[in-house]
Amino acid sequence: MDIEISEVGPRDGLQSIDTIMPTADKKTWIAAQAAAGVSEIEVGSFVPAKVLPQLADTAELVEYARTLPGLTVAVLVPNLRGAQDAIRAGAHKMSIPLSISETHSLKNVKRSHEQMLEEIARIIELLKDIPVATRPKFEVGLSTAFGCTIEGPIAEAKVISIAEKVVALGVDEVGLSDTTGYGNPAQLKRLAQGIWDNCGRDKLNGVHLHNTRGQGLANALAAVDIGLTTIDSSLGGIGGCPAAPGASGNIVTEDLAFMLEAMGLKTGIDLNKLLAVREQVQRMLPNEEMYGFTSAAGLPKGFRQAG
């Protein structure tokens, strides 16, 4: 596999819509997408059910998804408590978001940078007692890394400096998140290179991109060009973007997978099966809009995946 597409629809997509998908449907979705060759799926988030009732079944989903062969089961955790839940459930990977914009962090999770770093340190302490082979991989998602809707532009030096701090604490990896859809390809390459130069080449491999201004796939291309190997995306762009009608929130898995496979990069995904999963999930969410273009246009005539 050249590029790993990490499906975040069951977490980032479903947390953004009002419909609560039944657990059985979520399992069908996760199993179908794993069967289409998607090798990593973020199945939920360990947040209190009163905050996100859409994701209240995350523990059950982790347990189920672990039975699917070859699948990396990822979850989001907002804090130490969530990390404890993720470890207990047996997630293979857990990510905690840390907003580079401190204003956004205070508003969103009511924590300063110092408080977030302390929480991350506590999670790392917790992980130290577990054998590496059985503990989840722990990643910090650097959100608002490309700009903030409250603060505006975010200095690249600040992103790198915070990446250094969390890597020094001992996290396995950091990820770059364009939470606001402000990012551009040149900025993405500079940020990735800056983190590699200051934190080590192995400490950053993935990006989480939004399509708010239509730049999602161009940014994904920049990520691949510079050598990043994991790209988050959401089936049918589920969740959308309230700021831009017609824009998906996350980039659309089908369009991304088509781009990469057409370029000859192996994702492990069978495009025809993936397009069928989209239709299946659309039937489960009849009142939710799905995004992206490849599904409607179809694969090009005579298109063959390198296999």
Added chain:
Amino acid sequence: MDIEISEVGPRDGLQSIDTIMPTADKKTWIAAQAAAGVSEIEVGSFVPAKVLPQLADTAELVEYARTLPGLTVAVLVPNLRGAQDAIRAGAHKMSIPLSISETHSLKNVKRSHEQMLEEIARIIELLKDIPVATRPKFEVGLSTAFGCTIEGPIAEAKVISIAEKVVALGVDEVGLSDTTGYGNPAQLKRLAQGIWDNCGRDKLNGVHLHNTRGQGLANALAAVDIGLTTIDSSLGGIGGCPAAPGASGNIVTEDLAFMLEAMGLKTGIDLNKLLAVREQVQRMLPNEEMYGFTSAAGLPKGFRQAG
């Protein structure tokens, strides 16, 4: 200017919708977009009015657009007759499409490759009698270069071989057209490099991209990365794509200009003015859908163009 955005909405956009825009409105659009800093506009096509009544006023538009300071006035010509009209009207640039898929060429313009090459040779003969300084620049658009909805995949060697033939005839430039939205960034770079290697570095500078599978901006990024300097696009993606609901036909000028300017590449375009032109044109075409995301999301908070 680092990258020239060539606006094709008044030609490619308007020929694809049923609404016939009044000539006065077209002039308003062209003048407003030129005032926003767009330096090249394809104002129409010299095809018979019975074929495309939407573009019957092309000669008048060329004459008008020539009065706008600094604007390169481009037109499409389907044949020798169209080229004669373009020369008479005083166009600065004229392009003739030649479909790399001969099946498509026969179906679309009822001409084989040999017949198309003869027509191009006749146009070049015609141009020889005119002083270079006053004649239009003459380009051949290599359409279906990335694949054909009838033939399927198109061999890259065939694109390069036809490019060589038309360059040998004496055209000023060729352009790469992804008529079908089949293209991917890796293919684009290979095709450009192949044409440069075989025809000369100065013979290919521009691409015409479609967004049928959502790949438009990623392909535009690949074009810029490899060193192409002219990219066609359409304001609001006017014209759409019948194959993919929600997809623009051409890539969307606003999203493209935002990407390039955000990357620090100079297009000469004032983004705020461009977004205002979009609103103005939408008011002129109240029943036509416009596409793209930057207009709805707005420019990022605190975003400043390098100027």
